[in-house]
Every structure is written in C-alpha cells, then in structure tokens.
Amino acid sequence: MRRFPTAGAPHLPPPTRVRGVMATVLLALLPGIAAHAWYFGPGIVVQIALATAFALGFEAMMLRVRGVPAAPFLGDLSAPVTAVLYALCIPPLTPWWITLLAMATAIVLAKHLYGGLGRNLFNPAMAGYATALVCFPHALSQWLAPAPLATHALAFGDTLSAIFLGHLPPGLDLDTLAQATPLDAVRTLARQGMTMPEIRANPMFGDFGGKGWEWIANAYALGGLALWWRRVIGWQVPVAVLGTTILLTLPFWLADPDLHPFPLQHVFSGGLMLGAWFVATDPVTGCTTPRGRLLFGAGVAVLTLAIRRWGAYPDGVAFAVLIMNGAAPLIDRLTPPRAYGHGHA
C-alpha cells in the first residue's frame, strides 16, 4: 500500500495568476505609453518610473506595517499598474513630490487602509490622481503641447531637471511650453461664446479629439481590445462607457452642432478612452456581474459628461470612476445573474 498526500479538487494547477493578469494589463498599456512619449516627450517614462518606485515603496511599507508577507504581494504587479495608470493621467512635467503624494494616497489610503489587494473600494490610481488634482489643480493642468504643435522639444535631461528640480532650460518657462488641453480649450472658448466649428478650426484639433491626443486614445483602444481578446476584461464596461457617451451626446449634437461637441470628440478627448478600457474595467473596484458592469460603465459615462459640462474640472473620468466605485457593491447586489435552473429557460 502506498500513501499519498491529499488536497482538494481541482487538481490541475490554475492556468492564470494575478501577476499574469497584471502583466498583461501593463503590456496592453505599452502602445498608449509609446504614443504618449511620441507626442509629449520622455516625461511619461520618468513619471512611470517614479510612480512605480514610490508605489512599490509604499506597498512594501504597508505590507510590513500590516504584518503581511511581502513577497507574494510585491510580485503581484498590482502596484505598478496603479502607478502607470496614474502617470498616464498627469502632465509629463508634473513635479516629483506631487507624484509622491498621489502614490501615498493611492497605496496607503485607498488600497491598504481598506485591506489591501482586492479589498479596496476605490480605484487607487484614480484616488491618487483625484487627490493631486484637487490639491494642485494648476500644476496638473500644465500639459505640454503635443509634438506636431510644440515649439520646443525637451531633451531627456531637461525633462529630468524639470520634474525633480523644477528647472527648465534657460529661455523657457512652463507657460510657453504648456498648452491648454483640447477639453480645456473647448470649455473656455465655448464659455466665451464661440461655436463648435469655430473652436475646432484651431490647429490643436485633429479629426475627432485634439491632435496627438486622439492617437494616444487610439493606442489605448488597441491595448484595450488586446485585453478583451486575451479575456482579461469583458466587453461590457468599455462598450457601456463608449456607447453611452455616444448615445447621450448624439441627440444634442444633432439638435445643435454649433453648441455641442461631436460625439466622437467626447470619446477621443481627455481620459475617456483610458478610463473605458483600463480604469473602469478594474475588477477590484468595479462590478462583477455582467449587467452590473453595463450599469457601471454607463454610470461612468454619464458622470463624466456631466462633469465635463457642468463641473469645475475640464475632465471628469477620474471622479466619475470614483463615484461609481462607491456604487459598485450596491449595483452588484441588485444585478445577480440568473443561475442555471432558476426562472424560465
């Protein structure tokens, strides 16, 4: 008679692991990062490195404080995903200490004080970004002009000194380099009474969104589609976010194209594409039921549009996601799927 150790079923090792999922997300963000670097220079790379270092540092610290073994959690790559998503939201020359503050908020407050991986109610990246935005609205609106419109291209060393020391090369200052984002421009100019076609005549606009911006959005969509194809995300959230945005803005635009932006302009502006594919799809803070995900996505779109239209900030994706995060547990409870053998079939 031979003895064997026992274990519960199933007995095949699972084909996926959290690290793999997170690594896929990071890979899917690469096109977006590349496009971002192409249009806005090497700042994004510095910001990603910086944010990742801070995020991992805070993660290690919090795991220690909580007395949790650090190794499996530091390797799960969830902190780098948070860092990258945050870095993609901020202007490339944002001072380093804002990133430090944002990562502290994201990892310490939003993630670990809620119980760490899987337990956080709010998306850490968005919590970090929103905090930074509320505290330093001016610094976080200093976007550079995208490559085709930029008058100066900053070298890597200049970028570093701008981020860490706040020094720009002689003869330059942020106000010369910076340009209002297309969303900002639409908002300000529309408030000055300009019609949409007049606004869009500005060379900063491309086919749908702003020049450069729309291509970054395309790159996000590409990465997002890859995630869907790899089954890391479901179709519900992106479809709901983008579909609701279009459906909601279409009638306004049809009624008065002078006053209201073209629906696709909404889609390709600001953080909507990133939000639709990478942020609102965050499993931990989103909904898990299929119908819940549709509602969640629709909610993000409606709130984003409302904030863009009436809010104090030009873009509202981060706030919209955070608000919907709060509603997600309730939505999940209200939208259970029909189990096999329950009800008609």
Next chain:
Amino acid sequence: MAVNLRESPSMRIHRFHGGMRLDLRKQAALARPIRACPLPPELAIPLATRGEAPARALVAHGQRVRRGEAIGRAGDAHGTTLHASTSGTVVAVEPRPLADAEVREGLCVVIEPDGADEWLRLPPIADWRAAPRELLLERLRDAGTVGLGGGAFPSAIKLAAAQPTLIVNGAECEPYVACDEALLRERAEEVVAGAALLAHVLGAARTFIAVEDAMPEALAALEIALHDAPFAGAALAAVPTRYPEGGERQLIRALTGREVPSGGLPQDIGIVCHNVATAAAAWRAVARGEALTSRIVTVTGAGVAEPGNFEARIGTSLEWLVAQAGGYTARAARLLAGGPMMGIALPHDGVPVSAATHCVLVLADHDLHDDAPELPCIRCGECARVCPAQLLPQQLLADLCADDLAGAQAHALADCIECGLCAYACPSHIPLLDWYRWGKAELRAQGDARARADAARGRFLARESRLARERAERLQRSAAKRADAAASAQPGAPTSPISKDAVLAAIARARAKKRPPPAGGAPKDGA
C-alpha cells in the same frame, strides 16, 4: 425501418453558460485496447454508500459464492443489491477504507477468489422488447445496475416513471477520463442495445446518444452500431468538447435547450440521463442475466507507467489495478479517484474499485507544480464567467468567508455542480471548490440539526398536549364523580354545583403546579 442515423444538421446544439476547453490528455489511456484486469488475490466489495441506513451483508464468513451472487444490500435508501464479482470464499465481512470523500470507511465483503470464476447468472430475458416494464425494472434492481458515470445511483429508480426523452451520455468531459470513449470504440453495439432497452423501459419517444465532437472514433462506431441495430427515435449527437459538457444539466441544456429547475431533477422536465456504460450494463443484466460485477476503469496520468483502460472487477484494490498498469512512475505524486477537476485525492491505494470508480488518476509532481500562493479575491469575475451553473462564485466565497450561510444559500450555493472550474480559473488560486463543499456540508448539517430540533419540538409539543388532555380528563372525571356524589347526597340540589369555570380554574391550578421548573436548556415554548 427509417431511422435517423445522425441527427440532421438542423438539430441545434445549445450553448450552456461558462465552461472551458481543457487539455484533454486522453490519448495515453486510449493508446491500447481495453485490458481485462487479472483477478487479484482478494476482492473487497464495498456495501456501504453514502446513505444513512446501515449496509447489510447477505453472506457469512466462510461461505462459498459464485460470480453474480447477491452478497449484500447497500446502505442507501433503495437497498441496492451488490454481487460477488468472482467465485470464491468469503473470508471477511468487515469495514474497510473506501474511495469516497464522505465515507472514509465502510462495510465490505471480502472474497478470496477460487480462480474458477464461475457465474451464477439470472435467467436471460432475450425477448425484452416483449417483456413488461415491471419485469425489466425488477431485473435491473436484482442485477444491481447503477449509474456508472460516477454517481452509482440505482438505475431502476430513474426509470420508474415513463418519460418522453432519454439521453445516453457518452460525453466524458473531464480530462484524462477515457473509459466511456474506450467502451464506445470497442463495444458500441452493447451501448446501442442498452439505449434501446432503456428507451423501451422508459417509453421514451426520443433518445439522444451524445458524445463529444472530439471523439470521432466513438461516433463512427456508434453510427455503425446504430445502423446495424436501429431503433425508433434514436439520434446521435456530437456536442462541443467543452468542460463540463458531460455534466447532466449542461448536456440537457446543450441537447434540448431546456434547464433542469433548481433543486429539481431532469425527470421534472421529462428527461432521464444515463451514462453509456450504464446502458451497456443494463443490457447485459437483461439480455445475459449478468449482474454488475465489473466496470471499465481508466488508469492514467504521468504517475503510472502504462496508462490504459481496464475491465476491473468491483472490489479490486487500486494498488493491484495500478500494478497492472505498470505500477507507479518515480514522479507519482497524487492519487485520485476520478478526474482532475472533481476527483477525490486518496490518502493511499488500499481502497477497492466500486461502481462509481470510473478513473484512477495518478498525477506526477510536475502536473501539480504551482508555486504561486493564494492571494485575496481580486473580483475579476473569471469564476463567474466560467461557472456553468451561472453562479457568482466570488460572492459565494465572500458569504462563506463571513460565515454567512444564509447569504450563500440565497446566492444558490445548492446549485453549484462542483465542477471545479471556478477554482481552476481563479487567478488568485483560491480553493473555491473546497469552500463550497464545506459550505454545503455545513448547510446539510444545519438542515439536519434543524430537522432534529423540529422533530424534538414536535415530540415535546405532542407530549405536552397529551398530558394536558389527560389531566383535563382526570379533573373532569373526578369533578363529575364529586358532582354525582353531591347529587345523590342532596337530591333536589342544583345538578352541577361545580361550574365549568371552576373546572377550568382547577385545570389551570393543576397545570401551574405540575409544570416542571424551567431547567437549563429545557425548551420553554410549550404553549
């Protein structure tokens, strides 16, 4: 006779929710034809099953038995008959370890084979098409025909009521398990004959014989067999190979588009499912008078040297069986009764093959290798996406972690078919299935406790009311006696000096006096 050989292309195969394509790994076991497992030096035939009633042996120590002779009745509610699987001498009737997750030990009749392998057959019912169904049902009961797909449920019970649709299930869904495919490749005619028999017993108008589309040889063999022995209403169906397609509920959905109601049985929607091996065994029991004494077992995995399918006697120890498959390899690391998704890990190989043992899987250490630790649930929803019961496994997990059994019940824990897909798909490697099995056991225990409490309360209440009634009657009798006495002593006085009110008051006083002091733990809700 015009018979629909293969279901016309118009037959729609419905999709069930979730499921996954798994790496099948059946080839190793199918490389050789079915081998007869030689008689071991000793056969321990398990009598006990999961039922509550004690199993009963019909033979005594030292008694000679022949193959097919009844030796015991199972401890299940139906008293399934068990048979000697060869001729020999009963050397022991004692509890032995079993290959069952819930019943670790159970009564076995141990037989030492005499090598003659002499049969004691029941009279064959060659002309079963003309036989009354009662006779056939009785035969299946006597022959101990039970489900060979893993459930070992008595077949006669499922056939008791006539149903319009029969599904003969050859869609083996778990990886590695290949006993049904081997049977279909080599003995498709027995399966088809068995399907015709079961359809006849059920009075079924429609019979689906279902295999997976990844079994072309089995399908071809079935086509030939059905061509040679057609019967009305029969149709072959190739369902997509997608775990757990062979699950009863999933297969019903795939073939008919209908769902078995929650908590119900396929019979509730006019369907009965039988495994292909069960059909063949039923046919043998009827047409040849052979009781269930053996079954085909897949012995496979990287932990055995020569994987294959074996026709093994019930009661053969796994140790012997694995030895016939060339023994263990150096890397053998886990012994399973069943497939890799739902199988039970056994602590040792000293357990016998039962009717439910369809697969003995020995996994090697490299199959199990997984260094990623368990992480918290990240709510990715992967488990819900693959769950064939359309549950929210992550929600069930949250309920069970919070000890919220009522919540788990509300989230339909009872509808979990324990397919194991959620745990397999979970990127956080949470042993979800372990949680659900635990939760179900807790709910069962709770249900039992509640049933016991209800029964106890019922007994208590019945006793209380009986006592109260008796006291009332006693009081009434004595009151009536006193009244009689008073009436006879004082003629002309009011007939009843004791009013009804007084009697009731006396009852109340007596009751108050007689009520036992409220002892600790005694139920107080006697009202």
